[in-house]
Structure formats: structure tokens, C-alpha cells
Amino acid sequence: MLQVVGKFLSLMHIKTPKFDVPDMKKLLMTSLLAMVLCTTISCSKDEGVTTEPETNYSIDLNLANETDWQMANEILFYVNEYRNSKGLSELKKDQQYASAYAVDHTKHMIQQAEISHDNFGTRVKALKERGAVSVGENVGFGYTKAEDLVNAWINSSSHRTILEGDYTHSGFGVMQSNSGKYYFTQLFYRK
Incomplete structure (x- = not known):
């Protein structure tokens, strides 16, 4: 897995510092945890958002x-x-x-x-x-x-x-x- 991350970073032309395996695991785990937290605690305001189409009950x-x-x-x-x-x-x-x-x-x-x-x-x-x-x-x-x-x-x-x-x-x-x-x-x- 670490090799895949390293190859990905090198394809992106990002120089990877030399880490030993325990440091790389720690960095990877911290990054993954940060991504998980960002996706699970983001919030949005749903005012004005409709999940069903609005119906206009017009009549002659x-x-x-x-x-x-x-x-x-x-x-x-x-x-x-x-x-x-x-x-x-x-x-x-x-x-x-x-x-x-x-x-x-x-x-x-x-x-x-x-x-x-x-x-x-x-x-x-x-x-x-x-x-x-x-x-x-x-x-x-x-x-x-x-x-x-x-x-x-x-x-x-x-x-x-x-x-x-x-x-x-x-x-x-x-x-x-x-x-x-x-x-x-x-x-x-x-x-």
C-alpha cells in the first residue's frame, strides 16, 4: 500500500521525503483520519432545498x-x-x-x-x-x-x-x- 501511495505522489510530481515505515504509516493514518472526519462532519443548510417538485394547485x-x-x-x-x-x-x-x-x-x-x-x-x-x-x-x-x-x-x-x-x-x-x-x-x- 505504501508503494502505491509513493507511486501516486511521484506521478503527481510531489517529492516524497524519506520516511521510515513507522513514520509513513503514521502519516497515512493521520491523513485517512482527516479525510474521514471531513466527510462525516460536514454540514449543509437545507433551507430552500426541495426534495419533491413543488406543486402549484392552480385552477380556472x-x-x-x-x-x-x-x-x-x-x-x-x-x-x-x-x-x-x-x-x-x-x-x-x-x-x-x-x-x-x-x-x-x-x-x-x-x-x-x-x-x-x-x-x-x-x-x-x-x-x-x-x-x-x-x-x-x-x-x-x-x-x-x-x-x-x-x-x-x-x-x-x-x-x-x-x-x-x-x-x-x-x-x-x-x-x-x-x-x-x-x-x-x-x-x-x-x-
Whole structure:
């Protein structure tokens, strides 16, 4: 090994002083230890470094215009009436991002011909990207009256939990399929 190091140093045109074998071993061990320490205790700051590509949850805000706002306003009225009866604050209508995401999801449900919470995590991340602290969602299908839909949610413990949640705003995706059936997505969030 020492011969290899000596040949390497001579190829690099570095004159090697004359050492006896114990001195050379000591120098080699010290050099190796220094290299190991340099590689194991180096540090870096990872601020601003991303390991995953950043995702931009952009959406066409014009989607919000596709909701049936008459029905959505009625749903909001009955939801707020229920929240008031429980001593909770009224929800403010979000006719932009939350409604655009709700319409997008309602379109998905119509296309699938079933209600779901598919891709809910994406809607959560998108609203949190815009300042939401917490997000909830209720969906429905087939109701023709807002009051009946809200009563169905009130009578379902999981939906009722969302209705009674610590939220401040709400967005709506209320649409009819080609067959005339209503599909509903109501997004709830707190800023």
C-alpha cells in the first residue's frame, strides 16, 4: 500500500521525503483520519432545498361560475341556520377558489356517476396553499331541495361533524348531470 501511495505522489510530481515505515504509516493514518472526519462532519443548510417538485394547485376560477348559485345560496342559508342553532359562527361564501375546486370535484362525480371524496387531499393542499388552516367537505346526490340535502347531512353523524366544524368559509359545486340529477360538493375551510 505504501508503494502505491509513493507511486501516486511521484506521478503527481510531489517529492516524497524519506520516511521510515513507522513514520509513513503514521502519516497515512493521520491523513485517512482527516479525510474521514471531513466527510462525516460536514454540514449543509437545507433551507430552500426541495426534495419533491413543488406543486402549484392552480385552477380556472371561471369554474365557480358554473355552480347553481341559487341552490348553493339556499344550502348556505340552511347550513348557517343549523350552525346558529348550535351557537356556531356563520360561514362566509367563497365564490372563488373553494367554489372552483368544488365545481371541479362535482364535475368529476358526474363523470363517474357516483358521489365520492376522490382527490380530497388535493383540494385540501390547494386551499391550504391559499391560507386555509383546516378543510372539510360534504358531498351529496339526488336531492332537489337544499333543505332536504342539509337535513340529510344533519342526520348523518360524519356529515354533521363537518357542519359543526370550526370553519369560517365555504365554497360550492352544485350542478345537474345530463339526466337532471343534482350533485353537490360543499367545501368548508377555516382561515
